[in-house]
Amino acid sequence: MTNRPPSEPESSQRTALGFDEFIAILVAFTTIGAILFWSLSRRDSSWNFNTLLSPSPTPSSRAYPDKVLPSPTLKLEPNAADNFNSSPPAAVEPKTPSLPNNSATPSPELLPSAEVRPTQSPQPQIPTSSSFGFESSISSAALPLVTPAKPKSIIPPPIAFNDVPNNFWGRRFIDVLSSRSILKGFPDYSFRPNQPVNRAEFAAILQKAFNQELSKNAIAFQDVPTTFWANPAINQAISSGFLKGYPKKTFKPQQNISKVQVLVALASGLNLKTPTSANQILSIYKDAKDIPPYARGKIAAATASGLVVNYPNPEVLAPNKVATRGEVAAMIHQALVKQGKLKGISSENIVRSPNISPAPSRTPKEKPKVNLSAGGSSQ
Incomplete structure (x- = not known):
């Protein structure tokens, strides 16, 4: 097989x-x-x-x-x-955005804030800015515009001193001056309204409050060194007429200032005219006899102008009493009101003399002029 x-x-x-x-x-x-x-x-x-x-x-x-x-x-x-x-790259102009006809038109909040215009023949557009996604994400979450109801004040709020309670008699005067940096407190947030004021401190307060021009002819006081902290303020207070020195070219910067000296300084610096009825004005004070003779005319002018603030009794001046920081604040405030720099505030401690006013600046021999063209009305 x-x-x-x-x-x-x-x-x-x-x-x-x-x-x-x-x-x-x-x-x-x-x-x-x-x-x-x-x-x-x-x-x-x-x-x-x-x-x-x-x-x-x-x-x-x-x-x-x-x-x-x-x-x-x-x-x-x-x-x-x-x-x-x-x-070439398209030119970007900040106008109303547009999209090609064949594109899906999104809502206005999602469009980029630019109109793309090509420099040559018009072609379908593409976002050329690398911030397209960032702008789209911001626009998709649009926030409402907030318009303030009223303009903000340029004056800062007053300083809340820990030793000036709300019921303190001079609280409102202190608040106004502290909000404008005319008066300042101490590092421990206290104001010490009952602390006495010396002449150097009062000169510094005058410099802050009135800001007068400094005279070139400053007096060289023997007891005020050139390196003294209040030397510029003292020179300004002297040159503007608020304060004067003592004999032998002394100023005594560390001496406490009395209430009558404060009022005389303010009346002198503001050039207040002495009223013709000075004695009648001073009669409203129960202690008018304690006013020094040299100061009676200035005190009457200060009273008629609303500069005097007495606590606790408006009828008691206590002229020779050492002035406290609270009292100086009240009288400086009233002097600024007299100048028209501050608005007046209501206080029961301000001495008023409504029926008596300072002497007019017109001389007695001067007669009012008659404007015949205005129908005979006096000017």
Whole structure:
């Protein structure tokens, strides 16, 4: 019996891929890849294959290799963006924004605050600013505008001194002057309203309150060194007529100032005229006999002008009593009211003389002029 070679296995039901078929498939994939590559690389192509690969409307990094554009939060239709052109960068002008006709028009809050105008032929627009996403995110959460009801005051609030209670008689005078930095407190947030005031301190207060021009002919007091802290204020108070020195070219800066000296200084610095009825004005004080003779005319002028503030009894002047910081604050306030720099406040401690006024500035021989052209009314 002759041995036969083993029979060949029967061919499978699946036929192996032929060479021609393999070549055809390879050519097909190569063609598709070339078409995709060509559509992505050409900037003026009207084909929109990019949206098939990426759902985000962010331009390709090949178009802007030197910029990294953030993905904007604005959602557009698939055919609204990613159309590139070869024209130069568009000029940006801060006007009303506009979008192409084929784009989905978002709400006004989501539009960037610029109108894009191309320098050549009009083409579909793309956001050229790298802050597009940042502006869109801010615009999407628009905040309401807040308009103040009234303009803010330029005057700061008064200082809340820990030793000046609300029921203190001179609280309102102190508040007004402290808010304008005319009077200041101490490092421990106290004002010490009952503490005496010396002549150097009073000169410094006058300098802050009235800000008079400094005279070039300053007096060199023997008891005021050139390095003394209040030397400029003393020179200003002397040159402006508020204060005077003592004999032998002394000023006595450390001497406590009395109430009558404060009122005489204010009446002298403000050039108040002595009333003709000085004695009648001074009669409202129960202690008028205690007023020094040299000061009677000045005290009467200060009283008629509303500068005198007496506590606790308005009819008791106590002229020779040492003036406290609270009393100086009240009288300085009233002097500024007299000048028209401050508004007056109501206080039961202000001495009023409504029926008596200072002497008029017109001389007795002067007669009122008659304006005939105005119908005979006097000027």
